[in-house]
Amino acid sequence: MPPSDAAPAILVDDLHFHYPDGTQALDGLSLRIDRGERVAALGPNGAGKTTLALHCNGIHVPERGRVEVLGVPVDEANLPEVRRRVQLVFQDANDQLFMPTVREDVAFGPANLGLRGAELDDRVAEALAAVGASDLAGRAPHHLSGGERRRAALATVLAMRPDVLILDEPTSGLDPAARRELLDVLAGVPQTLLVITHDLPFSLELCERAVVVDAGRIVVDMPTRALLTDEELLHAHRLELPFGFHLSPTDRG
Amino acid sequence: MHAPDGFLNVGTAVATGALSAGAVSVALRQSREQLGDRQVPLAGLSAAFVFAAQMVNFPVAAGTTGHLLGGALAAILLGPAVGTLVVTVVVVVQALVFADGGLTALGYNVLNMAVVTSFGGYAAFVLMRRLLPRNGTGVVVAAGLAAGISVVLSSMAFSIEWLFGATADVPFDTVFGAMVGVHLLIGIGEGAITALAVGAVLAARPDLVHGARDLDRIALNDRPPVGIRAFAIGATLVTLLVATVVSQFAVDDPDGLEFVAEEQGFLESGEDHSFGDSLFADYATRGLGNESASLAVAGATGVAITLAVGFGLFAAVRERRRDPTTAG
Amino acid sequence: MGAGHAHPLHHHGHSRVHHLAPEAKVAAAFATTVAIAITPREALWAFAIHAAVLAGVVATARLPLRFVLARLTVVLPFVTFALFLPFVAGGEQVEVFGLEVARDGLWAMGNVLTKATLGATVSIVLAGTTESSRILMGLERLRVPAALTTIATFMLRYLELIADEIGRVRTAMAARGYAPRWLWQARPMASAAGALFIRSYERGERVHAAMAARGFTGTMPDLGIRRAGPAEWFMAATVPTFALAVTLTALLTN
Numbered sequence: 001m002p003p004s005d006a007a008p009a010i011l012v013d014d015l016h017f018h019y020p021d022g023t024q025a026l027d028g029l030s031l032r033i034d035r036g037e038r039v040a041a042l043g044p045n046g047a048g049k050t051t052l053a054l055h056c057n058g059i060h061v062p063e064r065g066r067v068e069v070l071g072v073p074v075d076e077a078n079l080p081e082v083r084r085r086v087q088l089v090f091q092d093a094n095d096q097l098f099m100p101t102v103r104e105d106v107a108f109g110p111a112n113l114g115l116r117g118a119e120l121d122d123r124v125a126e127a128l129a130a131v132g133a134s135d136l137a138g139r140a141p142h143h144l145s146g147g148e149r150r151r152a153a154l155a156t157v158l159a160m161r162p163d164v165l166i167l168d169e170p171t172s173g174l175d176p177a178a179r180r181e182l183l184d185v186l187a188g189v190p191q192t193l194l195v196i197t198h199d200l201p202f203s204l205e206l207c208e209r210a211v212v213v214d215a216g217r218i219v220v221d222m223p224t225r226a227l228l229t230d231e232e233l234l235h236a237h238r239l240e241l242p243f244g245f246h247l248s249p250t251d252r253g
Numbered sequence: 254m255h256a257p258d259g260f261l262n263v264g265t266a267v268a269t270g271a272l273s274a275g276a277v278s279v280a281l282r283q284s285r286e287q288l289g290d291r292q293v294p295l296a297g298l299s300a301a302f303v304f305a306a307q308m309v310n311f312p313v314a315a316g317t318t319g320h321l322l323g324g325a326l327a328a329i330l331l332g333p334a335v336g337t338l339v340v341t342v343v344v345v346v347q348a349l350v351f352a353d354g355g356l357t358a359l360g361y362n363v364l365n366m367a368v369v370t371s372f373g374g375y376a377a378f379v380l381m382r383r384l385l386p387r388n389g390t391g392v393v394v395a396a397g398l399a400a401g402i403s404v405v406l407s408s409m410a411f412s413i414e415w416l417f418g419a420t421a422d423v424p425f426d427t428v429f430g431a432m433v434g435v436h437l438l439i440g441i442g443e444g445a446i447t448a449l450a451v452g453a454v455l456a457a458r459p460d461l462v463h464g465a466r467d468l469d470r471i472a473l474n475d476r477p478p479v480g481i482r483a484f485a486i487g488a489t490l491v492t493l494l495v496a497t498v499v500s501q502f503a504v505d506d507p508d509g510l511e512f513v514a515e516e517q518g519f520l521e522s523g524e525d526h527s528f529g530d531s532l533f534a535d536y537a538t539r540g541l542g543n544e545s546a547s548l549a550v551a552g553a554t555g556v557a558i559t560l561a562v563g564f565g566l567f568a569a570v571r572e573r574r575r576d577p578t579t580a581g
Numbered sequence: 582m583g584a585g586h587a588h589p590l591h592h593h594g595h596s597r598v599h600h601l602a603p604e605a606k607v608a609a610a611f612a613t614t615v616a617i618a619i620t621p622r623e624a625l626w627a628f629a630i631h632a633a634v635l636a637g638v639v640a641t642a643r644l645p646l647r648f649v650l651a652r653l654t655v656v657l658p659f660v661t662f663a664l665f666l667p668f669v670a671g672g673e674q675v676e677v678f679g680l681e682v683a684r685d686g687l688w689a690m691g692n693v694l695t696k697a698t699l700g701a702t703v704s705i706v707l708a709g710t711t712e713s714s715r716i717l718m719g720l721e722r723l724r725v726p727a728a729l730t731t732i733a734t735f736m737l738r739y740l741e742l743i744a745d746e747i748g749r750v751r752t753a754m755a756a757r758g759y760a761p762r763w764l765w766q767a768r769p770m771a772s773a774a775g776a777l778f779i780r781s782y783e784r785g786e787r788v789h790a791a792m793a794a795r796g797f798t799g800t801m802p803d804l805g806i807r808r809a810g811p812a813e814w815f816m817a818a819t820v821p822t823f824a825l826a827v828t829l830t831a832l833l834t835n
Contacts, residue, residue, distance in 0.1 A: 059790050083794055095787040098294070098738055100714030107804050112796030116803070140714075142741045160795060257659050259618045259696025266618070281728055290799035291789045292728065297735025298785030302778050304736060305743040311770055312761045321774075330778060342733045349607070349720070350589050350713045350737070352704035353655050355697065356614040420622075421689030422670040445764055446771045453775025461782055 007071030009035045009164050009192040010056055010086075015065035017051060025051040027216030028065070035070075035163070038193040040203030040224060043213035044238040049196045050091070052213065053166045056194070058082040070163055084113070086164040087157035091172065093149035097141035102133065102152045105141070109160040127159035131185050147178025151185060158189070165191040171199045200241055204228055212237050255347065256362055256411075258355030265418025270360030276368040276566065277341050283334035283569045295331075300339045303327055307343070311446055319442045322407070324370025325378065325400035326447045330454060332463040333375035334569040340367035361414050369410045369558060372565025374403030378464055379568060388475035389455055392465045394484055397448030401440035401492065406561055408436035409554045416551055426547045429554070434500030437492050445485070589737070590652060590708035597816070598642035599710045603719030605817035610707040612821030616828040617699045622692035624831035628699070631824060635702050638820060642710050652705045656697045663693040713737050731801050735788070743781055750777070 010033040017026040025048045033039050041049045054060045055067050058079045067074040069086050090096050099105040103124060110123045128134045131151040136144065144152060150170060157165065170186070171179045179202070186193065186206055197203050203210055203224055210227045212220035214237050220227060227233060229247050234240060241247070261269075285292050303323045310318035323343075328336030344366050348354040354362050381395035412429040419428075455462050459473055598606070620627045639649055667677075670686030677687070707716070714734060721730040750773050761767055 057794055059794065080796070083796060088794060090787065090791060092787070094739075094742060095784060096791040098735060098788050098792065100712075100734060100738060104804055108792075108797075108802065109795035111802035111804055112798075120804075141738065156795065255655075257656050257693075257697035258614055258700030259692060260659070263619050277729075278726075281726060285728065290793070290797065291786070292799075293731050293801075294735060294788040294792060295782065295785040296732045298739055298781045298788065299778075300732060300736035301739040301743045302781040304740055305747055306774055306777070308744065309747060309770070309774075311764075311767045313764050314762075316762045338729075338732070342729060342736055345729075346713075346717075346733050346736065348704065349716050350708055352590055352652055352701055352708045355618070355700045356611050356704060357618040357700065420692060421666050422672045422683060422685040423666065424671065427669060442764055446767060446774070449768055449771030450775040450778065453772040454778055457776065458779050458782075461779060 006035060007068070009033045009037065009070060010194065011066075011068040012052070012055070013066040013068075015052070015055060015062055015067060017055070017060060017063050025216055026055075026065075029213070029217050031211060031218050031221075033164075033192060033194060035192050037209060038207040039195070040207040040210040041194060041196045041213055042198070042200070042203065042210055042227075042237070042239060047213040048216045049213045050168055053088055053168055053194070053196060056164070056166055057086040057088045059088075084160065085162055086166065087160050087162040089150075089154050089157055089165070089167045089170060091168045093146075093153040094141070096153040096156055097144075097149060100140060101137070102128075102139055102141065102144075102155070103137040105152065106137075106155050106159045109156060113160070123159055123161075127155040130158050130189065131155045132181065145178070147174050147181060150174065150178070150182060154182075154185065162191060164194070165189065166194045166196070168196045169198065170195065171197065171202050200228060200239065201245060204247075212239070255344075255354035255366075256358045258357045260355070260358060260420065261361060261414055261418035262420055265414050266357050266360050268360070268417075269364045269414060273341075273360050273363040273368055276337065276372065276562070277363070279566055279570065280334045280337040280341070280371075283572070284332070284338050287332060287334060287572065292335075296335055296339055296342070299327065299331055299335070300342045303339055304343045304346075311442065313442050319439065321446055322366060322370055322404060322443060324367060324407075325374030325396070325403040325443070326450060328371040328375040328565070329378055329396050329399065329447070329451055329464040330462055332569065332572065333372050333565045334572075335463075336375065337367055337371035337565075337569075340371055343367075361411070365407045365410050365414075369407050369562055370403040372569070373406040373558065373561035374399050374565075375464075375568060376561040376564035377402040377406075379564070382464070386475070387468065387472060389452075389459075389465070389468070389473040392455060392462065392468070392473075393448050393452040396451040396464065397444040397485070398488060399444075400447035401437075401444030401488075404436050404440040404443045405433060406558055408432040410558050413551065413555050413558065424547075425551055429547075429550065430500050434496050437496035437499065441489055441492055444488070448485075589713045590705060591712050592644055592648055592709040594643050594710065596641060596643045596710065598638065598706070601710075601817050602722075602810075602813045603711050603715040604722035605719075605814050606707055606711055607716060607719040608723060609817040609821045610703050613824045614700050614703050616821060616824035617703070618696055620696075620828045620831050621835045622688055622695075624835060627827050627831040628695050630827050631699055634820060634823060635699060635706070638706055639702070642706055644706065644709050648709065649702065649705055652709075653698060653701055656701050659697050660694060663690045663697075666690040666693070727801060739781075739784070743777065746777060746780070747773075 010031065012029055012031040015026050015029045016024075018024045027048075029048065029052060031052075041052070043049055051060065055062060055074065056069060058074050061075060069082055072078050072081050072085065074082050097105050099108060106124045106127050107120055110120055115123055124137075125134070128137055131154050133148065133151045133155055136148055136152060141149060141152065154167075167186075170182060174182065179199075183202065183205060186195075193207065195203065195207055207224050210220075210222065210224040211218050212227070219237065220233060225247065228241060284296060288295055303326075306321050306323055306326075308320070310320065313319045324336065324340045326336075327339050330336070331339065341363050344354065344363050345359065348356060348359055348362070378395050378399035381398045382391060385391035385395050409429075409432075412425065412432050415423075415428045416425045419425075451462060451464075455465060455473065459465060459468070459470075465473070617631055620631065639646070666689045667682035667686035670683035670689060672683050672685040674681050675684045675687070676682075711719070714737065717730045717733050717737075721727055754769060754773070759769060761770065
């Protein structure tokens with residue numbers, strides 16, 4: 001475990017952002033995530049969760065407010081550094097799998113970092129093994145199932161050896177078996193995690209802490225289990241546990 | 254128009270190959286200027302769009318269908334440089350990966366289907382926009398007309414290539430009349446689909462229409478004095494009229510065969526076309542005989558295509574990177 | 582016209598032709614096609630040899646004859662054109678099966694048909710034995726600008742996705758009774774095309790974001806894939822060299 005006074009993995013301070021068409025996506029959002037934490041970001045659609053994610057890996061630059069990853073401020077000058085440390089798994093895996101084969105996709109990132117030859121091959125093998133996709137290396141992305149694509153996309157970013165992983169709706173569209181496979185993989189990664197999701201049981205199983213994003217700000221920040229047992233709080237932010245799913249505040253589920 | 258191998262002679266294949274290579278390298282450089290490191294993903298996805306769109310059957314009449322070529326559409330939406338690049342990639346991949354179009358015919362296939370339609374189509378678009386009102390409707394109508402013209406330019410280019418590289422004893426005017434006549438009609442379909450597609454993009458994401466980047470929201474919605482329907486009907490009628498006139502070229506003189514025989518005798522006596530024989534294909538000028546009109550048509554056609562493509566190239570090179578205020 | 586097939590021709594196999602390095606195959610394909618294209622049309626013997634050699638290559642590549650013949654249908658539009666030539670061409674007339682046709686037209690027809698078919702066969706062998714991504718890699722190794730080949734790579738990667746989208750939209754429209762027969766009824770199709778362009782472009786922007794997030798700054802990184810060795814070039818060169826020899830002989834003796 002790193003020393004407690006080390007820079008937080010993610011530090012967002014009073015972040016504001018609006019899109020070209022005028023919508024105010026983030027309206028004074030503040031959040032701190034320490035290294036090693038696993039945080040679920042919940043909330044209604046359009047709340048600003050994806051926009052927040054895109055600030056954390058430098059795709060958007062803050063228009064007002066501050067974002068720091070591992071002590072590095074997110075601005076134009078630091079983008080390469082930021083991108084080395086924070087990686088995002090997109091909602092649509094197809095957007096991240098643009099090479100003819102999975103192996104080439106996983107190799108793309110580290111090759112851009114300068115790796116070559118045996119070192120590159122090892123890095124690729126490592127990332128594929130971490131997601132259980134070693135047998136998919138020679139396959140073309142459009143021949144993969146949804147779950148396989150999701151894991152392959154995860155491998156492409158793990159190959160960058162980031163410190164922080166952000167996942168945007170990782171379980172959407174997956175069948176139960178694929179979902180379980182993904183969960184098992186994520187449970188085993190060493191990175192700090194920020195998981196944007198609508199899948200409440202998933203957030204419970206993977207993340208000890210949950211924040212609710214609503215109308216561009218963080219409105220709730222508490223342990224996941226506590227949030228999910230608070231029905232009123234859930235409903236206030238358009239959240240609901242799946243039918244038949246019961247939680248008591250104390251049992252280990 | 255994916256011509257196979259051996260359709261035109263070697264000299265033509267080489268010459269058109271050189272022209273295409275030149276135009277495409279300009280397109281490559283300029284699209285890099287325009288898009289920076291976004292060039293590869295944006296052009297790649299756009300090329301996928303064009304390729305897929307070319308596979309769609311759109312209805313023409315009574316259940317017969319046609320296909321979009323897309324060169325003008327690509328140029329209007331993405332700019333002439335990126336447009337040419339995108340369609341070139343489509344044509345080259347079709348030849349190499351899908352075995353559609355001869356490998357030695359790539360020179361003229363790329364020239365006719367990518368370079369002439371995109372650069373030339375864009376030039377026509379700019380010209381039409383100058384003549385039409387400065388609003389959304391003007392853009393859409395200009396797009397339609399330009400797309401129709403681009404298809405005709407393409408067929409003209411082919412006819413000129415036949416003049417130089419024919420491998421059969423079919424005179425230039427026959428080929429010209431048939432090709433251009435037919436493509437005037439094909440152009441109606443291409444024009445209509447292009448206009449409607451550009452209109453759809455303009456309505457949802459006007460910032461993605463390169464050819465309309467000089468218009469702001471207000472100018473786009475400015476009411477037009479002439480309705481689109483009236484315009485479309487007018488344009489179609491004019492096109493049909495012109496197609497009828499042009500296809501007359503395809504019809505031989507009533508005494509065509511005797512005339513050609515005379516020509517042969519005339520030629521064998523070594524008197525005619527000493528210049529023509531060396532530059533033009535042995536065959537294509539037969540039938541030009543006393544009809545200096547045909548040669549004039551060929552000349553005018555050549556000039557028109559050169560001007561159109563040249564202007565398109567010039568427009569592509571002149572555009573500064575991501576400058577939203579300069580009009581094409 | 583532009584309505585080719587959406588499925589690349591690659592016919593999976595492990596013949597020696599399949600395993601040749603792509604740049605050698607692409608270069609050989611071009612050279613062979615050139616040889617065929619410049620063969621003088623009267624040299625029927627040369628065409629016969631070309632055809633025999635190509636048949637041998639098809640056999641070595643273990644490509645099913647039915648597969649090759651099926652893909653050869655791409656030359657059909659030109660077969661139609663070629664069949665007209667004896668009737669539209671000028672020059673000396675001869676009588677064939679009771680019809681007056683131009684002698685030059687007959688030669689021209691034969692010329693176009695033969696070269697188109699042989700050329701298409703070469704293309705089919707290339708496409709049939711080489712995966713599309715490797716064809717593009719071969720082009721790049723032959724010094725075609727990397728930007729062009731990478732754009733083509735991306736195009737092929739996303740083509741199926743976009744074609745699928747088109748399929749879904751058409752199904753949805755058909756389900757609501759849309760069956761246009763005339764050009765002016767094509768408006769919804771064109772609108773759909775416009776919407777598809779926007780979605781494709783936006784995906785392009787997201788792909789760019791993904792590339793940038795993984796360190797892309799404009800040039801594709803070297804992923805270290807092996808080049809062809811001299812032995813492979815030698816093997817690939819056999820066919821085009823022979824074909825060129827045949828053609829040269831034909832040209833010289835014509």
